[in-house]
Amino acid sequence: MAALTPTASAPPPTPAPPKEVTSAASSVRRRNRPRVWRGAVLALAGIYFVVPLLASFVFTVHTPGQGVSFEAYTGILSADGFADSLLLSLGLAACTIALSLLLAVPALVAVRLGAPRLRPVVEIVCMLPLVVPPIALVSGITTVLRWGPEHLSTTPLYQTFLVVQDESFPLVLVIAYTVLALPFVYRSLDAGLRAVDVPTLVEAARNCGASMPYVILRVVLPNLRSSLAGASFLTLALVLGEYTIAALLGYQPFAVWIVTISGSQAQTSVAVSLLSLLIAWALLMVLSRAGARAGAQAQAPTPAPTALSGKE
DSSP states (O other), X not given: OTTTSOOOOOOOOOOOOOHHHHHHHHHHHHHHHHHHHHHHHHHHHHHHHHHHHHHHHHHHHEETTTEEOOHHHHTSTTSTTHHHHHHHHHHHHHHHHHHHHHHHHHHHHHHHHTOGGGHHHHHHHXXXXXXXXXXXXXXXXXXXXXXXXXXXXXXXXXXXXXXXXXXXXXXHHHHHHHHHHHHHHHHHHHHXXXXXXXXXXXXXXXXXXXXXXXXXXXXXXXXXXXXXXXHHHHHHHHHHHOOHHHHHHTOOOHHHHHHHHTTTOHHHHHHHHHHHHHHHHHHHHXXXXXXXXXXXXXXXXXXXXXXXXXXX
């Protein structure tokens, strides 16, 4: 009877999930965690940068007891000294960009082509301004400017010291800003030259009969457009925001003018600073978009040539 009595069969064991599925699920969880932390970090960074900007904007448009007014922004163009200081800074920036590129581009191309062993030496020389404080640099410049007229008053170099200190356009600031901009210009151009096979391009152009100046202007520089634009933008931002050297030498470009009017026109000073910061951010975004678009076009695959049908 016991043998004829049906017994309840145990349910079949559920198969274990394969190792590939478990590993994929764990990898998905690992990917989601960095995304959450990344979003949190970006949110905190955004709050850190946006809150001071909002506070500055509120300070410029709100006056206790008078309400909201945009006079700080509408009166920027008519402010005393605004146009002169801005034009002076833009002129200094243009000359600084031209001088720094004229110094850096031929030197880096020559090192890349003929003397790659000198690259560490050039890098150290270009990075020295990051180590030397601006206050020490301006102290040395002041010492040289005081020493020159006293000892070179009977030589033609005396007029040179007077020209570089002209208040309408101080060339001494161009020289100082060029030294300060060298690290940023070097890093931008060096990254661009690493991404381009300069020796091959130069050799191909030279084999076609092109002269070396033609090769630099028509072959090398077009491949460094994004790097040149980045170096120019960083130099422009440096010149527009530099205060220490210009103030200690007694000149009044844009940054010094902002600090000068901060005592009597505090709202206008903050409004000008806020607008200059937003304009710099907008230029940086445009530059990054242009660089990304140029890089995408450069990396786009060229279509394969179609086979010709028929007899030639």
